[in-house]
Amino acid sequence: MTHRLQALLVAAIWGVNFVVIEIGLRDLPPLVLTALRFVVAAVPLVLLVPRPTARLRYVVGYGLVLGVLKFGVLFTAMDAGMPAGLASLVLQAQALVSVLLAAVLLRERPSGWQLGGVFVGSAGIGMLALGNGHATVVGFALTLAAAASWAVANVVVRASGETRPLSLLVWSSLVPPIPLLGLASVADGPGAVLDAITGLSWRGILAVLYVAYVSTLVGFGVWNRLIATYSVARIAPFSLVVPVFGLAASWLFLGEPVGVREGVAALVILTGLALVLRPARPVPAGRGSAEMGDLALVRLTGRGGE
Numbered sequence: 001m002t003h004r005l006q007a008l009l010v011a012a013i014w015g016v017n018f019v020v021i022e023i024g025l026r027d028l029p030p031l032v033l034t035a036l037r038f039v040v041a042a043v044p045l046v047l048l049v050p051r052p053t054a055r056l057r058y059v060v061g062y063g064l065v066l067g068v069l070k071f072g073v074l075f076t077a078m079d080a081g082m083p084a085g086l087a088s089l090v091l092q093a094q095a096l097v098s099v100l101l102a103a104v105l106l107r108e109r110p111s112g113w114q115l116g117g118v119f120v121g122s123a124g125i126g127m128l129a130l131g132n133g134h135a136t137v138v139g140f141a142l143t144l145a146a147a148a149s150w151a152v153a154n155v156v157v158r159a160s161g162e163t164r165p166l167s168l169l170v171w172s173s174l175v176p177p178i179p180l181l182g183l184a185s186v187a188d189g190p191g192a193v194l195d196a197i198t199g200l201s202w203r204g205i206l207a208v209l210y211v212a213y214v215s216t217l218v219g220f221g222v223w224n225r226l227i228a229t230y231s232v233a234r235i236a237p238f239s240l241v242v243p244v245f246g247l248a249a250s251w252l253f254l255g256e257p258v259g260v261r262e263g264v265a266a267l268v269i270l271t272g273l274a275l276v277l278r279p280a281r282p283v284p285a286g287r288g289s290a291e292m293g294d295l296a297l298v299r300l301t302g303r304g305g306e
Contacts, residue, residue: 003226003229003230006222006226007222007223007226007235007238008238008241009222010218010219010222010223010238011238011239011241011242011244011245012245013214013215013218013219014088014215014219014239014242014245014246015088015241015242015243015244015245015246015247015248015249016245016246016249017210017211017214017215017219018078018084018085018087018088018246018249018250019084019246019249019250019253019254020207020210020211020215021033021074021075021078021084021207021211022078022083022084022254023203023207024203024204024207024208024211025075025078025079026203027196027200027201027203027204027207028196028200028204028207028208029079029184029187029188029192029193029196030072030075030076030078030079031072031075031076031180031181031183031184031187031188032180032181032184032188032193032196032197033075033204033207033208033211034067034071034072034075034176034180035176035177035180035181035184036177036197036208036212037071037208037211037212037216038063038067038173038174038175038176038177038180038212038216039173039177039212040208040209040212040213041169041170041173041212041213041216041217042170042171042173042174042177045170045217046170046171046173046174049164049166049167049170049171050164050167051167051171052160052162052164052167052168052171052172053161053162053163053164053167054160054161054162054168055160058156058159058160058162058168059160059168059171059172059175060172060175061156062153062156062157062160062168062172062175063172063173063174063175063176064175064176064179065149065152065153065156066149066150066153066172066176066220067172067173067175067176067177067180068175068176068179068180068183069145069146069149069152070146070149070150070153071146071176072176072180072183073142073143073145073146073149074087074091074142074143074146076142077138077139077140077141077142077143077146078139080136080138080139080142081136081138081139082136082139082140082142082143083250083256084246084249084250084254084256085243085246085247085249085250085251085254085256087139087143087246088242088243088245088246088247088250089125089243089246089247090125090140090143090144090147091143091146091147091150091239091242092121092122092125092147092239092240092242092243093122093125093144093147093148094147094148094150094151094154094236094239095118095121095122095236095237095239095240096118096119096122097147097148097151098150098151098154098155098232098233098236099114099115099118099232099233099236099237101151101152101154101155101232102154102155102158102231102232102233102236103233105155105159106155106158106159106232108158108231108232108233110231110233111233113275114233114234114237114275116272116275117237117272117273117274117275118233118236118237118240118272119272120268120271120272120275121237121240121268121269121271121272121273122240122272123268123272124240124265124266124267124268124269124271124272125240125243125265125269127261127264127265127268151236154227154232154235154236155232157224157227157228158227158228158231158232161228162224162228163228165221165224165225165228166217166221166225168224169216169217169220169221169224170217173216181193223235237272237273238273240269240272240273241269241270241273243266243269244266244269244270247262247266
């Protein structure tokens, strides 16, 4: 399977994932569902895969940014009234933020076609987001925050110089559960957290298995490998296709409406992706990426050293 087809497969997996999340939230509080996602993703695979080659700070940082910030905030947004289809749209603002962050922090220079494609795709997302009255203000704002967190996670992957993407994903999955369960205990109460975990229904179990194994291990495993092989600017825009699958899955399984606006916007998004896909030379990961990673970490944290 070509890398482009792999990226599109990931987009399809993630599009369906929004429906699965909404179904899982019917049985589990958002932060508990997020914590279980990463527990299942880490155990028992952490005993079977080698340690990441990246420095520990990248592993921990990726786990916190992706697990606690991106997914913790996203699941909370959907629990606060953000519809699955619209969430799949707004979250893709990360593509534009990822390209801009990579240019500033990693000194990656996106081509004019790539920048144009990102802006065209973002315009398609804007067409769907503007005038949509189905989302709460809190849900919309939290989804934007999740998008920004995902963009930072993309930069961390590229900056780390990791040569074992699956190892990074599995070992970093050990990081989010404890802070997420701690936050859930504060938000929902320890008793509610315990009851949610011990009273899991088959629907909840299947939702956890999908978001852990299919969306996290398969989806992010392939995604991180592609980012490590190419550049953030080259791969991140593929997520612009996620809303196409997300809207279709939400319409099919949840009955969320899809009209002319959605169809036109999907065509605009695909046009943007076509611009991004103009031929570009792969940029291999390695020592250079690690050196750029040190610079990026300094700029992200505002300090140097370990």
